[in-house]
Structures are given as structure tokens and as C-alpha cells.
Amino acid sequence: MTRFxxxxxxHALRGFTRARIALGRTGHGLPTDALLAFELSHAKARDAVHQPFEIEPLRAALNAEGLATLDAHSAAADRAQYLRRPDLGRRLSRESRAALEQARADAPELTFVVADGLSAFAVAHHALPVLVAARAKLSGWRIGPVVLARQARVALGDEIGEVLGAAIVAVLIGERPGLSSPDSLGIYLTYGPRVGRTDAERNCISNVRPEGLGYEHAAHKLHYLLTxxxxxxLTGVALKDESDVLDAPGVALASERP
Structure with missing residues (x-):
């Protein structure tokens, strides 16, 4: 702090949180550096919402890891309509539904959907390492191609999973940006996906990013919930996340016990 x-x-509590606390004051207002930092964070949050989903670099990286991909687009024609009409972001466009029906093969146990949501930054930064870490823990699972979805809300995964015949769908999606987290990734799991599922029938792993829930920890939780x-x-309110208990020595998943 300067003498002004x-x-x-x-002030010492700032060492324990990224929240904007104990910023000090100059007269009746914020210090200039705190105000400028707030405005920068606000601009990053706005940019995150409007940033286009750059699919091709992610597709190339997934293919390099041996993961096949499919494309999908919601019924929202563009970003402006997506933001005005959340309902359109929850349903596939007619063309995408037809393409996925054509691509359907053997029904997978699990389908991953990577969706832009409200922060394409989150998907670009975190989707690949999360998928790689999760796949390493899912030996023996029949996993379908990764579906890359534009202008997507969480519930779009229900229709995608239903069309592909997946037993479970896991949607990796950019969460609503905050002033300290413009690139936070969320993971939403739904058993028996179909159009009309509610949020009470899903499980969520939130704030996945190095500054929040790290990739390996997120993959650990994801493996537990999927198993x-x-x-x-089932998924949803009847399925409790007790994954942290597994950190104790000698504790195993029910499916791994003799």
C-alpha cells in the first residue's frame, strides 16, 4: 500500500483467497490499481462469453490422443441467439441430430460431450487434460467418440446421449465466468440420458482448473461418480460424491472390492 x-x-487474509477483499481505500473510493484490476477481470469475463469455440485445434489434439470425435450444433443459430434463447441451446439442430443418428454404431457405456457453454476459454484450456486423465482411470469402459458441441447448454448432452444410445453422458462445459475465474470448466453426468431430464438427475463437478479443482482430482471424482x-x-440427488473417502489407505470402490 502507498501512503495515499x-x-x-x-489485509493479511488476502493471502488465503482470490476474492476481492481488504483492497483498502482512497478517500471514499477504491485504489486505482484495484479498480483497474476489477475492470480487467470484468473484460475477461465478457470475452469468455463471446469467444468462439475453436474446435479444430481441440479435435487435432484429441485425435493425437487416439480419441475419435463427432460434431454437434444446438438449435441456436449463433451466439446472439444462444444468449437470448437458452432453450435452443438445449436441443440439437435438425441437421446435427440427423448426422448423429447416421453416425450411431454400437451403444457406448459412456459418451463425453465437450461443449462451449458460457466460456469457450475453459474448454480450450482444460478439456483435453481432463479427458486424458479420466480415460486413464476408465480401463474396460466402452467409450464412444467425443462429441464437440457448439452453442451448447448442459442439457444438450441428454439429447446427444439419447441419439447415440449411451448409458451415461458426461458433459464438459464452460461455466458462467466469474470475476476471478473466466475459464472454469464444469462436468455434468447423467445416467440414462434423454430429452427432458432435469438438473436433479445429474451430478456436477465444478470449478475444474489449476487454480480450483485440479485435473487429477477432477478425474478422481469423475471416476468415482461414473463407477x-x-x-x-442412477445419477443426481440420489448419488452422493464420497470420492474423497477413497483417499484413505485401504479404501476401494464397491466395484473393486472382492
Missing amino acids: VAPDPW QAKRLS
């Missing part, structure tokens, strides 16, 4: 800024007595969803034939 009156410090807050609890239990498969065992119990």
Missing part, C-alpha cells in the same frame, strides 16, 4: 491508500486491518452411476443405474 488507507489499508484494511484484515457408482454404472453400479446403481
Whole structure:
């Protein structure tokens, strides 16, 4: 703090959080550096919402990891319509539905959907490492091609999973940007995906990014929830995330116990 800024007595707490606390004051206002930092974060959040989903670099990276891909587009024609009409982002366009029906082969146990959501930055930065870490834990699972979805809301995964005949769909999607997290990734799991599923029938792993929930920890939680969803034939409020218990020595998933 400079001599022009009156410090807050609890300034030391800033070492424990990225939240904007104890910024001090100059007169009745914020210090200039704090105000400029806020405006920069606000601009990054706005940019995250409008940033186009650059699919081709992600497709190339997934293919290099041996992961096949399919494309999908919601019924929202463009970003402006997507933001005005959330309902259109939850359903496939007629052309995408027809293409996925044509591409359907053997029904997979699990289909991953990578969707832009409200932050294409999140998908570009975090989807690949999460998928690689998760796949390493899912030996023996029949996993379908990764579906890359534009102008997508979470529920679009329900229709994609239904069309492809997947038992479970996992949607990796850019979450609503915050002023300290413009690139936060969310993972939503739905057992028996179909149009009309509600949020109460999903499980969510949120804030996946190096500054939040790290890739390996997210993959650990994802593996736990997928294994239990498969065992119990359900997701949602009836499926509790007890994955952290598995960090204790000698604890194994129910499906791994003798």
C-alpha cells in the first residue's frame, strides 16, 4: 500500500483467497490499481462469453490422443441467439441430430460431450487434460467418440446421449465466468440420458482448473461418480460424491472390492 491508500486491518487474509477483499481505500473510493484490476477481470469475463469455440485445434489434439470425435450444433443459430434463447441451446439442430443418428454404431457405456457453454476459454484450456486423465482411470469402459458441441447448454448432452444410445453422458462445459475465474470448466453426468431430464438427475463437478479443482482430482471424482452411476443405474440427488473417502489407505470402490 502507498501512503495515499488507507489499508484494511484484515489485509493479511488476502493471502488465503482470490476474492476481492481488504483492497483498502482512497478517500471514499477504491485504489486505482484495484479498480483497474476489477475492470480487467470484468473484460475477461465478457470475452469468455463471446469467444468462439475453436474446435479444430481441440479435435487435432484429441485425435493425437487416439480419441475419435463427432460434431454437434444446438438449435441456436449463433451466439446472439444462444444468449437470448437458452432453450435452443438445449436441443440439437435438425441437421446435427440427423448426422448423429447416421453416425450411431454400437451403444457406448459412456459418451463425453465437450461443449462451449458460457466460456469457450475453459474448454480450450482444460478439456483435453481432463479427458486424458479420466480415460486413464476408465480401463474396460466402452467409450464412444467425443462429441464437440457448439452453442451448447448442459442439457444438450441428454439429447446427444439419447441419439447415440449411451448409458451415461458426461458433459464438459464452460461455466458462467466469474470475476476471478473466466475459464472454469464444469462436468455434468447423467445416467440414462434423454430429452427432458432435469438438473436433479445429474451430478456436477465444478470449478475444474489449476487454480480450483485440479485435473487429477477432477478425474478422481469423475471416476468415482461414473463407477457408482454404472453400479446403481442412477445419477443426481440420489448419488452422493464420497470420492474423497477413497483417499484413505485401504479404501476401494464397491466395484473393486472382492
